[in-house]
Amino acid sequence: MDDYTPYPSGLILTARRVLVVGGGHVAQRRIPALIAAGADVHVVSPEVTPAIEGLVGSGEVTWHRRRFAPLDLDGAWYALATTDDPEVNAQVCAAAEADRIFCVRADDARGGTAWTPAVGRHAGVTVAVLGNRDPRRSAGVRDEVLEGLREGTIAARHQRDHTPGVVLVGGGPGDPELMSVAGRKALMEADVVVADRLAPRELLGELPADVELIDVAKLPRGRSAQQEEINRVIVERALAGKRVVRFKGGDNFVFGRGYEEVLACRAAGVPVTVVPGLTSPVAVPAVAGIPVTHRGVAHEFTVISGHLPPGHPESLTNWAAVGGLSGTLVLMMAVQNAPAIAAALVAGGRDADTPVAVVCDGTMPGQRTVLATLATLGDELAAQDVKPPAIIVVGGVVAVAHPERFERV
Ligand code: SAH
Numbered sequence: 001m002d003d004y005t006p007y008p009s010g011l012i013l014t015a016r017r018v019l020v021v022g023g024g025h026v027a028q029r030r031i032p033a034l035i036a037a038g039a040d041v042h043v044v045s046p047e048v049t050p051a052i053e054g055l056v057g058s059g060e061v062t063w064h065r066r067r068f069a070p071l072d073l074d075g076a077w078y079a080l081a082t083t084d085d086p087e088v089n090a091q092v093c094a095a096a097e098a099d100r101i102f103c104v105r106a107d108d109a110r111g112g113t114a115w116t117p118a119v120g121r122h123a124g125v126t127v128a129v130l131g132n133r134d135p136r137r138s139a140g141v142r143d144e145v146l147e148g149l150r151e152g153t154i155a156a157r158h159q160r161d162h163t164p165g166v167v168l169v170g171g172g173p174g175d176p177e178l179m180s181v182a183g184r185k186a187l188m189e190a191d192v193v194v195a196d197r198l199a200p201r202e203l204l205g206e207l208p209a210d211v212e213l214i215d216v217a218k219l220p221r222g223r224s225a226q227q228e229e230i231n232r233v234i235v236e237r238a239l240a241g242k243r244v245v246r247f248k249g250g251d252n253f254v255f256g257r258g259y260e261e262v263l264a265c266r267a268a269g270v271p272v273t274v275v276p277g278l279t280s281p282v283a284v285p286a287v288a289g290i291p292v293t294h295r296g297v298a299h300e301f302t303v304i305s306g307h308l309p310p311g312h313p314e315s316l317t318n319w320a321a322v323g324g325l326s327g328t329l330v331l332m333m334a335v336q337n338a339p340a341i342a343a344a345l346v347a348g349g350r351d352a353d354t355p356v357a358v359v360c361d362g363t364m365p366g367q368r369t370v371l372a373t374l375a376t377l378g379d380e381l382a383a384q385d386v387k388p389p390a391i392i393v394v395g396g397v398v399a400v401a402h403p404e405r406f407e408r409v
Pocket of ligand 1: 364
């Protein structure tokens with residue numbers, strides 16, 4: 001027979017013994033889903049990969065350090081033959097067949113009695129695709145279906161989670177692809193979305209039409225007025241039974257005033273949860289090719305807000321002490337005060353030749369990097385007409401990433 005017609009079925013493996021023969025990369029790829037399903041996973045193999053060994057160490061799987069013997073199937077409900085030896089795999093499948101245990105054969109799907117589909121999940125729906133011997137095709141179809149569900153082009157009438165409350169969702173540095181799956185899910189389940197200027201705005205266009213979108217940029221200005229209004233709105237909507245997403249760029253707790261919103265919700269008795277986001281002081285340099293740490297170069301990275309100039313009465317930063325640090329400094333909201341900050345760092349002891357990279361509009365179409373040193377930073381920012389949002393990275397890691405421009409320091 002050329003084609004089998006598999007019968008799809010969702011197995012409930014909770015606390016049921018599953019035998020995995022082989023401890024290599026195929027096993028390593030399959031085991032997490034078994035663990036996630038709550039299975040009692042037993043691995044039989046003389047050797048396992050370090051990742052599987054880690055799962056053994058944490059008690060998530062049991063490892064029998066030896067070669068397969070048919071007795072290993074005792075008590076098993078399901079088996080996977082994943083070794084790189086076709087003979088062993090055939091032996092496992094034959095023994096499983098005799099015991100009437102369904103068995104996946106990784107090297108030759110048709111030699112087994114069960115196939116592993118390409119799996120994905122979205123908003124409580126599991127998508128499993130069997131591509132009849134073409135794993136790339138099944139993975140491709142799965143990805144298309146998931147994307148359709150996420151983007152709403154496949155109108156799944158899934159049950160939205162309508163528990164009232166507030167979810168703080170970090171949208172990542174700007175590119176919508178860099179937002180977490182949990183964040184997207186929360187967005188799609190929202191009745192009300194309160195969005196910031198720096199949140200990945202393209203995603204807002206995907207929201208169902210009945211979602212109320214509140215644009216913070218349009219709320220009254222002023223340092224505390226705006227935040228008070230946000231607190232008031234999220235609490236009021238949640239108390240009215242709505243599911244509210246507070247949607248920000250990066251991570252809500254990194255210079256995002258997120259915790260003030262948590263406190264406001266708590267004070268009003270509104271349930272509040274948090275979906276972290278990729279924060280720009282780490283993600284933006286990374287996308288621009290600059291690591292915030294590098295062995296032998298920086299054993300620390302310090303993230304500082306530059307929204308107040310050094311010496312400002314409300315500043316909580318000891319810039320002279322920061323100037324004495326030798327690791328990576330990541331400055332945020334610092335474009336305007338950069339010349340004063342650079343001068344304060346040099347006054348505090350940092351070398352004026354320390355390399356600096358300014359990454360503007362990180363992860364967005366206009367992303368660019370301007371290179372300078374602490375001595376030339378102010379001039380470069382003016383010459384290159386740098387505008388926020390920008391991340392300023394100071395330290396030897398910039399030289400590591402740009403050896404064409406800097407000598408290693
Ligand atoms: N909560 C956000 C930061 C908010 S403060 C986070 O976790 O990333 C705003 C500052 O973040 C900006 O002034 C800029 O310094 C930085 N920033 C955020 N997104 C950025 C981006 N895409 N490119 C460059 N800088 C960015």
